[in-house]
Amino acid sequence: MPIQLFVPTFSVDECLAEIRECLELGWTGLGFKTVQFESAWKEYTGQSHAHFLNSATGGLHLAVNILKETRGWQDGDEIITTPLTFISPNLAILYENLMPVFADVDEYLCLDPVDVEQKITPRTRAVMFVGLGGNPGKFEAVKELCRRRGLALILDGAHMAGTRLHGAIPDADAVIYSFQAVKNLPTGDAGMVCFQDGTLDAIARKKSWLGISKDTFARSGEKGAYKWLYDVEYIGFKYHGNSIMAAIALPGLKHLEQNNAYRRLVAGWYREGLANNSRLKVVPEPPDSLPSQHLFQILVDNRDELVLALNAEEIYPGVHYRDNRDYPMYSQSEETAPRARWASEHVLSLPMHLRLTKADVDTVVEALNRLA
Numbered sequence: 001m002p003i004q005l006f007v008p009t010f011s012v013d014e015c016l017a018e019i020r021e022c023l024e025l026g027w028t029g030l031g032f033k034t035v036q037f038e039s040a041w042k043e044y045t046g047q048s049h050a051h052f053l054n055s056a057t058g059g060l061h062l063a064v065n066i067l068k069e070t071r072g073w074q075d076g077d078e079i080i081t082t083p084l085t086f087i088s089p090n091l092a093i094l095y096e097n098l099m100p101v102f103a104d105v106d107e108y109l110c111l112d113p114v115d116v117e118q119k120i121t122p123r124t125r126a127v128m129f130v131g132l133g134g135n136p137g138k139f140e141a142v143k144e145l146c147r148r149r150g151l152a153l154i155l156d157g158a159h160m161a162g163t164r165l166h167g168a169i170p171d172a173d174a175v176i177y178s179f180q181a182v183k184n185l186p187t188g189d190a191g192m193v194c195f196q197d198g199t200l201d202a203i204a205r206k207k208s209w210l211g212i213s214k215d216t217f218a219r220s221g222e223k224g225a226y227k228w229l230y231d232v233e234y235i236g237f238k239y240h241g242n243s244i245m246a247a248i249a250l251p252g253l254k255h256l257e258q259n260n261a262y263r264r265l266v267a268g269w270y271r272e273g274l275a276n277n278s279r280l281k282v283v284p285e286p287p288d289s290l291p292s293q294h295l296f297q298i299l300v301d302n303r304d305e306l307v308l309a310l311n312a313e314e315i316y317p318g319v320h321y322r323d324n325r326d327y328p329m330y331s332q333s334e335e336t337a338p339r340a341r342w343a344s345e346h347v348l349s350l351p352m353h354l355r356l357t358k359a360d361v362d363t364v365v366e367a368l369n370r371l372a
């Protein structure tokens, strides 16, 4: 049996029961289950606001867009970000005509607070922190730096559903989660944006539905007689989530803690099995953290040959990520992040999902200890 990088697992009957409710009621869109999931998510994370979307990419864009507008940022202002990430957070910066400034990563492969501080200029407005693989890196230090220097902080928590740091779910001006098909809490495609400030949450709710100022659910209440008379306050986007995706997310959230615990068990097996292999380095776990363990990452010298050799044995690891500066829209960016560059050429994500058995992990470990 091939050992894949990601295999999403759903509690099928529970998902179908939730979806059945939507279909029987005749309510598959915005409202109903999206409201239920937002409440459940707020309760789970302790965040004061949560707005369910059709993707995390939309959430990242809304965060940058709304912070820019409400704080009066100008085109060309800078957001310090990591080059070692999925393309969404950095594209979100470009959507708003802002300038991504790439800082380097640390041993956790997340933004290094020391280098972030060095990259601050008079035009810096925010930091975009990505918790790579669900590990929070030195998020606390970056948060403290943002507070001290008056910068906004956006947390791309696409990998971080369930991650805890010092016992709590990390918070920022905006935290964005992904419920895309292979993330820790998978649906078909969905995301969440959690603003700390209720005013910004209210703007996000309008902007995520084309700028319309009331959602369908509210409009079909007693004031529904004139429901076509809604205002369009903003040139908004079509980013809101729907009840079918929320129906898949609700049971997923119920099982998230248990599922992440299993991921950490798998990670422990990898750590143990690879502990004596001096030819590779396991990305460490930040102190006093409980990572969601979306990824399990190692750094290895012969990465590209190793991938081919593992594939030949039907083991399919992944790479997270290609240095974003390789893409043409960042060709102007200088090589200001050498560790990220190096990591991008040596990092490897091992299979990490809920169907992996101890025997699967032993197979991967044995192959790595032979081939790395």
Ligand SMILES: *Cc1c(COP(=O)(O)O)cnc(C)c1O
Pocket: 054, 055, 056, 057, 058, 085, 086, 088, 089, 130, 156, 158, 159, 177, 178, 179, 180, 189, 190, 191
């Ligand atoms: C998956 C991912 C996103 C985007 O999530 P979508 O829900 O697919 O838009 C953003 N950032 C990171 C780090 C991701 O891995």
